[in-house]
Amino acid sequence: MKFVLKSISKNSGRLGQLRIKESNELATPLLMQTTKGGSIPYLTADTFEMVSNEQQLLQLTLSTMDQMAESLAQWNRPLSEYVGLPGHNTMLLLRDPCEATPAGGNDRDVVPLFTRRGKESLTATQYMDMVAKFAPDVYQGLCDADTNPESTKKRVQKSVDRTERFMDECYALHAKEQRLANSTLLAPIVGGYNTFARTQSIKHARAQPATSYGGYILEGFHTNGLAATALQATQLLPIVEHCLQQLEDDKPRLMPGAFTPLLTLELIRRGVDVFDTSYAYCAAVNYKALTFNYTKGAEQQTAFLDLTDEAIKEQFTPMLNGCSCLACRKHTRAYIHHLYKTHELLGPILLMIHNLHHYLGFFAVIRSSIADDELSQLIDLLRLQTAGVNMDYRIEANSKVVSKAGLGKGFIAAAAV
Amino acid sequence: MSTSKIPPLTYKVVAECSVSKARAGLMTLRHSEVRTPVFMPVGTQGTLKGVLPDQLIELDCQILLGNTYHLGLRPGIETLQLAGGLHNFMGWSRAILTDSGGFQMVSLLQLAEIDERGVNFRSPFDNSECMLTPEHSMQIQNAIGADIMMQLDDVVKTTTTGPRVEEAMERTIRWVDRCLSAHARNDDQSLFPIVQGGLEVPLRERCVSALMERQVRGFAVGGLSGGESKHDFWRMVDVCTNHLPKEKPRYLMGVGFAADLVVCVALGIDMFDCVFPTRTARFGCALVDSGQLNLKQQRYKHDTQPIDENCECNTCKRYTRSYLHHIATNESVSCSLLSIHNVAYQLRLMRSMREAIQRDQFPQFVRDFMARHFVGKPIPTWIREALTAVNIDLPEDAVQHAKESEMRTEKSR
Numbered sequence: 023m024k025f026v027l028k029s030i031s032k033n034s035g036r037l038g039q040l041r042i043k044e045s046n047e048l049a050t051p052l053l054m055q056t057t058k059g060g061s062i063p064y065l066t067a068d069t070f071e072m073v074s075n076e077q078q079l080l081q082l083t084l085s086t087m088d089q090m091a092e093s094l095a096q097w098n099r100p101l102s103e104y105v106g107l108p109g110h111n112t113m114l115l116l117r118d119p120c121e122a123t124p125a126g127g128n129d130r131d132v133v134p135l136f137t138r139r140g141k142e143s144l145t146a147t148q149y150m151d152m153v154a155k156f157a158p159d160v161y162q163g164l165c166d167a168d169t170n171p172e173s174t175k176k177r178v179q180k181s182v183d184r185t186e187r188f189m190d191e192c193y194a195l196h197a198k199e200q201r202l203a204n205s206t207l208l209a210p211i212v213g214g215y216n217t218f219a220r221t222q223s224i225k226h227a228r229a230q231p232a233t234s235y236g237g238y239i240l241e242g243f244h245t246n247g248l249a250a251t252a253l254q255a256t257q258l259l260p261i262v263e264h265c266l267q268q269l270e271d272d273k274p275r276l277m278p279g280a281f282t283p284l285l286t287l288e289l290i291r292r293g294v295d296v297f298d299t300s301y302a303y304c305a306a307v308n309y310k311a312l313t314f315n316y317t318k319g320a321e322q323q324t325a326f327l328d329l330t331d332e333a334i335k336e337q338f339t340p341m342l343n344g345c346s347c348l349a350c351r352k353h354t355r356a357y358i359h360h361l362y363k364t365h366e367l368l369g370p371i372l373l374m375i376h377n378l379h380h381y382l383g384f385f386a387v388i389r390s391s392i393a394d395d396e397l398s399q400l401i402d403l404l405r406l407q408t409a410g411v412n413m414d415y416r417i418e419a420n421s422k423v424v425s426k427a428g429l430g431k432g433f434i435a436a437a438a439v
Numbered sequence: 440m441s442t443s444k445i446p447p448l449t450y451k452v453v454a455e456c457s458v459s460k461a462r463a464g465l466m467t468l469r470h471s472e473v474r475t476p477v478f479m480p481v482g483t484q485g486t487l488k489g490v491l492p493d494q495l496i497e498l499d500c501q502i503l504l505g506n507t508y509h510l511g512l513r514p515g516i517e518t519l520q521l522a523g524g525l526h527n528f529m530g531w532s533r534a535i536l537t538d539s540g541g542f543q544m545v546s547l548l549q550l551a552e553i554d555e556r557g558v559n560f561r562s563p564f565d566n567s568e569c570m571l572t573p574e575h576s577m578q579i580q581n582a583i584g585a586d587i588m589m590q591l592d593d594v595v596k597t598t599t600t601g602p603r604v605e606e607a608m609e610r611t612i613r614w615v616d617r618c619l620s621a622h623a624r625n626d627d628q629s630l631f632p633i634v635q636g637g638l639e640v641p642l643r644e645r646c647v648s649a650l651m652e653r654q655v656r657g658f659a660v661g662g663l664s665g666g667e668s669k670h671d672f673w674r675m676v677d678v679c680t681n682h683l684p685k686e687k688p689r690y691l692m693g694v695g696f697a698a699d700l701v702v703c704v705a706l707g708i709d710m711f712d713c714v715f716p717t718r719t720a721r722f723g724c725a726l727v728d729s730g731q732l733n734l735k736q737q738r739y740k741h742d743t744q745p746i747d748e749n750c751e752c753n754t755c756k757r758y759t760r761s762y763l764h765h766i767a768t769n770e771s772v773s774c775s776l777l778s779i780h781n782v783a784y785q786l787r788l789m790r791s792m793r794e795a796i797q798r799d800q801f802p803q804f805v806r807d808f809m810a811r812h813f814v815g816k817p818i819p820t821w822i823r824e825a826l827t828a829v830n831i832d833l834p835e836d837a838v839q840h841a842k843e844s845e846m847r848t849e850k851s852r
Contacts, residue, residue, distance in 0.1 A: 059770040060762070066775050068753040069491060086770075093741050093761045106757040138769060335514075336521050352492070352530045356522065360485060360514045367489040367771055 023160055023206035023236045025050075025274045025295075034397040035290040037389060040274055042111040042159045043204060046077050050274060050295040051392070053385040054081040054113065055378075056120060056303055060090070060105030063120070063303050064367075064374045067106045072348045073378050079111045081278065081298045082158065083118040088137050095155040114158035115239075117167070119278045119300040120307075122247030128166045130184065146191035154201040160236070161202075164188040165210035167241035170249065171257055178214035181242060185212050186226045193234050206236035208276065211269075214242050215261050224268045237274040240265060240294070248304055250279035251417045259288055266293045280304045282415035283314060283384060287401045290388060297385075301417075302377035306370055308420040309362050311341040312380040315407055316387045316400065322408045325415045329358050329373070330422050347379035348372075363424050447586065448629040448656040450475075450688045456801040459829035460680055460707030463796040466657075466688055468586040469627055470526060471533040473501045475688060475709040476792055478695065478785040479536060480717060484509045485529040488717055489775035490782070492531045498752065498783050499790075501533055502586070504712045507540035507579055508547070516582040524584030536712070537585040538692075539576045539633075542661075545594045553593055555610065573614045577621040577630075585628060587690075589659060590618040592633040597665035604637035611635045612649045619653060631690060633661040638671040640678050647682040657688040660708070664693040673702060673825035680707035697726070697788055701808050702825045704792050705801070716785050720777035723767030726784040728811040732760070734777075739764040752783035802831045809833055 024041040038050040055062055055070075055078045062070050062080075080102065090104075097104050101112045116135065117123050124141075127134025132143035144152070149164045165188060166181040173181075189209065196207050209227035213219030227235065243258060244250040262277075269275060277294050280301040289297075305312055310326035327334070327341050340350035341358065349358075349372040361369030391400040407413050447469050454463040464475040480487050480495070483506045487495060495503070505525055514528070522528035525535055544551045544558050551560040557572035573591040580588040591614055593607035615632040622630050632650040636642030650658060660679045663672055676691060683689050688709045694700065695713020703711070716726060723735045725746040732739065732746060745755040746763070754763075754776045766773040795804035805826060809818055823833055 059766045059772075061766065061770055061772040063770075064772055064775075066494075066753065066772055066779070067757050068494070068497075069775075072493070087765075090762070090765045093765065096741055097743065097761075104759070104762055106762065108757075336518055338522055338527075348491075348493070354522075354528075354530075356514070356518065357485070357528055357530065360518075360528075364484045364509075364513055366484055366486050367774060368486040368491070370771070371489065371491065371775070 025237065025272060027271055029392070030271065030293075031392075031395065033291060034395050035392050036271075036293055036295060037392050038274065038295060040079075040296075042079070042206070045111050048077065048079055048111070049389055051290045051385060051388055052079060052296045053382060054079045054296060054298040055110075056081050056299045057083070057105070058086045058118065058120065060087055062107075062374070062378075064306075064371045065378075069371065069375065070107070070378075073375055074382055077110055078107075079113055079296075080105070080107060081119075082112055082114050082156070084114060084116050084152065084156075085118045085123075085135055085137055087156075088135060088142070088152065089139075091152050091155045094157070101156055101158050112158040112160070114153060114156050114161040115278060116162060116164070117246055117278075119246045119250070119280060119298055120303050122249060123168070123245045125168055125245065128168050128181070128184065130187075133164055133166060133188065146188045147195065149188075150192060150195040150199065153205075154199045157201045158205055160206045160208060162208045162239045163192045163210045163235070165212050165241060167210070167212055168245060169212065169214035169242040170245050171215055171253070173214045175216060178216045178219045178242075181212045181214065182219045182223045185210055185223060189226065193230055196234070207234070208237045208239040209235040211238050211240045211265055212242040215257065217261065217264050220261060220265050221268065224265060228268075228270075235273075237276065238269055239276045239278070241278070243277075244279055246279060246300075248280065248417050248419060251282055251301065251304065251415065253281065253285060255285055255288055258285065259292065262289060262294070263292050280417070283316075284401070284404050284413065284415055287388065287397065287404060290392075291397055291401070299378060299381055302381040303374065304417050306373035306377045308417055309369070309373065310417060310420075311373055312377045313342045314404060314413065314415070316384045316404065318399070318403065324407070325413050327355070329355070329362050329369070330420055331359070334359050341376055342380070345376065345380070347376045349376040349379075365424070446629075446656065447625075447627050448688075450657065450686065452685065454797040454799070456705075456796050457799050458802045459705040459805075459826075459831050461704050461792070461796050461801050461829075462685075462707060462709070463793045464688065464709055466709075468502070468534040468629075470535070470586055471501050473534055474793060476700075476704045476789050477502060477710050478700065478789045479504045479710065479712040480782050480785070481506070481712055481714045482529075483714075484513065485525060487782070488721070488778060489771070490778050492529070494753075494779060495531075495782070496533070498779065498786055500782065500786060503531060503533070503535050505535055505537045505583060505585060506543060507537045507576065507583065508543035510537070510583055511540060511579045516579055519582045519584075524582070526584060534587070535583075535585040536587040536690075537580050537583050537589065539589040539591040540571060540579065541576065541591045542594050544571060553610075557591065573617040574621040577618050577623070581622070581624050581628065584624070587629050587631060587657070588622075590615045590630060590632050592635055592661055595637065595662070597637070597662055597667040599637060604639065605642055608635040608637070608642050608646050612646065615650065615653055619655075629656040631655060631657045631659045633659045633692070634679050634683075635662045636675075637662060638667055638675060640674070643675055643678045644682060647679055651682075651684060655687075657690065658683050659690040659692055661692045663691070664699075669819065669821040670824075673706065673821055673828075676703055676706045676708065677825070677828055695785065697728070697785075698809070698812055698822060700785075700788060701792065701805055702822055705805060705826060705829050705831060716781035717778045720781045721768075721774050723763075723773065723777065725763070725777055726781045728808070729814050730812070734760060734763045734767045736764075746780055747784075750780065750783060750787070752780050754780040754783075805831050806833055
């Protein structure tokens with residue numbers, strides 16, 4: 023993996039090019055495609071091609087794919103081909119950023135892996151053995167990232183100490199493992215919201231030879247799922263800034279998780295390079311279409327369109343006016359509301375199509391804004407979509423129960439005529 | 440509308456098998472042309488579960504089935520009317536067929552009772568008493584706006600015997616007249632009557648001849664595929680196609696297993712529907728000529744072949760059995776991937792039959808198909824008998840085994 027920084031400015035973030043193996047260059051700030059079980063959630067490969075034809079970096083997660091390890095050990099073609107998305111790049115992470123990772127299970131020598139079948143514990147050797155079976159283009163080092171804004175100092179310190187031990191083994195095994203000869207390792211930076219702990223974690227990584235890893239993954243700020251959408255900027259940004267200042271410029275920095283668009287922009291401004299689509303996913307599964315506006319001069323918008331809202335029952339208009347995605351070109355709010363009411367699978371499919379389209383467009387605008395030195399203006403646009411009102415981008419779980427009371431009035435009415 | 444002078448359904452036979460009753464036809468509807476014999480995937484609630492309309496078009500699906508009972512409940516007729524019908528509402532530009540809603544009422548609502556007025560039921564929502572009459576069914580189906588709609592029929596269990604079967608058949612004939620006079624969009628939508636009569640030849644004959652006196656553009660054969668013996672099943676289909684007019688399409692309701700499709704095409708059926716291909720997909724099963732692969736089985740764990748290397752669907756082009764084994768029933772995308780393959784399988788089977796009929800090689804197609812389908816297993820006696828009735832003889836091997844196996848299955852019922 024090669025990373026070339028093209029521009030850097032104190033207030034406008036960094037533009038770079040990431041080249042993974044023989045691939046095309048991927049422009050950073052980059053949006054990775056979150057996956058579940060190796061597939062882009064809800065979308066078949068051909069459906070995803072209706073969203074984007076560009077080469078992607080797939081964010082694969084061991085917690086949703088561990089059961090495939092044995093099959094992959096016998097697979098001698100690229101990992102991307104196995105999951106039906108040939109030609110794309112692969113990055114293997116431990117945890118699924120879309121779902122809250124349960125607490126606990128971490129120990130001196132093991133990291134818990136929460137899978138569909140329950141909890142498993144992985145030592146560094148077992149972990150590296152599994153990674154070797156996957157042979158991804160890029161993968162993260164093993165770490166204890168079970169910390170969040172509420173973690174105690176003691177818990178945070180433990181996560182750093184354990185991660186150091188895990189990583190000593192990972193570095194050694196990475197150098198030896200033949201199946202990982204073409205894979206790039208990412209050094210995990212942990213330490214919760216504690217500056218001393220973060221510095222210790224960074225020092226451990228930077229003490230390694232520069233060629234032993236290809237980038238950084240910043241973890242331990244949240245434990246995935248919707249919690250990431252509720253992080254406070256005032257709490258998160260200073261500690262991230264503290265970390266980034268201590269990292270060399272020529273390695274990419276990743277931050278997995280469903281950060282809000284606004285927080286994502288602030289992280290980009292401070293120098294984070296790679297994010298994922300878990301925010302778009304979390305919105306889709308809660309029947310929220312992303313509608314925030316990232317184009318100057320366009321009409322004022324809200325953060326979401328709530329497809330569970332009875333008020334759109336007879337709105338035969340697209341989820342987002344003017345949107346060119348397949349879902350907005352061909353389907354209406356009323357229809358997707360009906361798919362929600364009937365729990366039909368096509369509902370989340372159409373929402374994923376729209377949300378991924380919207381978020382990929384957002385990242386393209388982010389890159390051009392950095393190039394034009396207009397990132398601050400973009401941040402202002404996202405903060406105040408409607409004059410004077412601060413936008414709320416948090417996602418709350420949809421807890422509505424589809425009411426049967428009003429259901430089928432038309433049918434009964436017809437039968438009663 | 441300039442099209443209003445053209446009937447909303449025209450059908451012409453384009454080729455006939457010189458041996459059996461099989462025929463290939465072209466049905467022209469308001470929303471699309473439909474080449475028959477045709478399999479209609481079931482999109483119960485205004486969507487084929489997990490599949491985009493664009494993906495169905497890529498599979499060359501020409502007609503989809505919708506369920507009146509479900510659509511009448513949600514989104515309901517007011518919303519459908521405001522949307523300008525189901526085609527607009529769901530973004531599907533090709534043809535749609537709807538059932539009458541009666542069958543689902545009887546099968547889903549345990550409290551449903553039928554009398555001369557209609558189907559009596561308790562609302563599943565507020566428990567009030569309601570009635571679905573032939574007129575109401577027409578009203579809802581007119582709001583849905585499907586190219587082809589079904590009359591409300593008096594449904595009895597296929598295993599019912601005695602006077603109730605005859606009563607249901609006679610009532611079905613009376614109800615078709617009520618449906619025809621309540622049908623408000625005869626210039627856009629075609630109403631099919633349903634042949635009833637249980638498992639009794641004279642009743643089926645009486646029903647066919649009564650229905651043929653009505654002004655209709657096609658016929659459905661109902662009351663089958665509900666647990667009756669296959670021996671009775673094929674005979675009833677055979678009786679109906681013997682008497683139904685050749686120049687109108689015939690739709691056999693609820694039939695969709697591959698072997699049944701091949702036999703019933705040989706008996707002269709043009710249209711089929713079944714939830715099986717998409718339902719079995721949700722349980723991790725993929726259709727192939729030899730039956731179905733249950734991809735959850737351990738034997739597919741490391742199998743890096745596609746489901747079917749001769750299949751051209753997007754699932755077979757990209758995904759291995761091994762990967763599908765791991766995601767089947769776990770990731771919802773597997774439901775989409777297997778539904779696409781299974782619908783592709785059904786449509787390809789129908790296309791192959793149609794082409795064989797056009798080349799006048801249908802009997803050979805049937806022999807080849809049965810050899811692939813029952814590989815290593817005896818061909819069931821009912822299939823041999825049904826095909827013999829239309830002059831298609833299968834190779835004689837393993838006939839004895841077939842009879843024994845048939846007897847075993849008869850006993851186990």
